[in-house]
Amino acid sequence: MDKSDKIIVGISIGDLNGIGIEVILKTFQDKRMLDFCTPVLFGATKVISYHKKALSLDIPVHGITSINQINHNKINVLNIWKEDVDLELGVSTKVSGEYAAKSLAFAMEHLKEDKINVLLTAPINKENIQSETFNFPGHTEYLEANLEGNSLMILMTDKLRIGLITGHIPISKVAEAITPALIKEKVKIMHESLKKDFGISKPKIAVLSLNPHCGDNGVIGKEDDEIIKPTIDEIKENGTLVFGPYAADGFFGSETYKQFDGVLATYHDQGLAPFKALSFGNGVNFTAGLNKIRTSPDHGTGFDIAGKKLANPSSFTEALFAGIQIYKNRNEYLQLTKNQLLVK
Structure with a gap:
């Protein structure tokens, strides 16, 4: 060279x-x-x-x-x-x-x-x-x-890439920040990044739920049924391979994350806590979308x-x-x- x-x-x-x-x-x-x-x-x-x-x-x-x-x-x-x-x-x-x-x-x-x-x-x-x-x-x-461009924080190893729909904001502000427009924007950034930055031609993306157990049909919150799921369904219609919402505890506990090229967490610690538990010391923070x-x-x-x-x-x-x-x-x-x- x-x-x-x-x-x-x-x-x-x-x-x-x-x-x-x-x-x-x-x-x-x-x-x-x-x-x-x-x-x-x-x-x-x-x-x-x-x-x-x-x-x-x-x-x-x-x-x-x-x-x-x-x-x-x-x-x-x-x-x-x-x-x-x-x-x-x-x-x-x-x-x-x-x-x-x-x-x-x-x-x-x-x-x-x-x-x-x-x-x-x-x-x-x-x-x-x-x-x-x-x-x-x-x-x-x-x-x-x-x-x-519009940024997306992705924590990554060879086997796991977790992006954040919301970043450095207080937990009290997360639910109101999760809008269809924001979800669409972050899915789009991750999808494009997986293609051009990681060479994955047809990326599969998982979206995590905001509430425990995906809200249990509205018993523990309605955001997953009323905002996240309909938005995912709408994105799918355009041909993007996006799935969810998945309850975060079972998603990581059962190693379901291994079936996806990228994962979108709804807030900072939902993504970073399992990521660092699985990968601390070898993980990388990559700013996608720019x-x-x-x-x-x-x-x-x-x-x-x-x-x-x-x-x-x-x-x-x-x-x-x-x-x-x-x-x-x-x-x-x-x-x-x-x-x-x-x-x-």
Whole structure:
């Protein structure tokens, strides 16, 4: 492979006092990783060096001041600030949140300008990152505001993909948010993503029920009978293979999820609790539905183990491979559909 053809993965370094930089460095300890991509960390070599020293990790990095200076055989660190930053590993501080936001903002600009091919985000702290310029519940909402398309958070492994119909909203607001329009939008995004990002020609999608036991014919709520089921039936008429609603407990307990290419949960914990029980440590968060590709590990900042060399890089490594594969799949899909249009 020509080095200039390698996929460039831009990496926002997350909260400076968390485990993000540790899992990044541990992932690239294996030099073979550089055969798959060219990594560009958005931050500062001083910060990376601080973490390397604290963790006793001897991993060389290549400091640059412009994306044009990247070395395809090295771990590139794009220096986006020069000043010294006070670091307190394991502690949530306003400073660590502020610089996490800077890293993300610079990475986003490079993604929008096609200077990087994939964005891989290390974990942020959703509280200390808040400011006038970052006023979002999390990465997903920030990405949707900055990129084209409508987002769908998908938690994924090789065998399980769970999308969320509603995301970071209070549980008290979930029922009123579940509308036919929203269900149709999320099913459409997942269906298109499964085709173009995962290479599945006829995806089968399951939708989970909002209420326990699908509402037990209205005894425990009417939303499943009056909103979710009729909407699924309507979507089916257009040829999309969508099924449900399924009661979440039995759906996962009986391993019914293995029969589907994608699953849509009605709210955050309904999807993430079983996903992390089944896959924690190897899961990937992928933001589907947007014109650019972003993945991240399925864990948080890990302040309790930061700086102790205990962080497991598996999820970050999986997120890296997922981003690369999705990028390849999407390009292949675009080429195939473009050729079909030319034939017609």
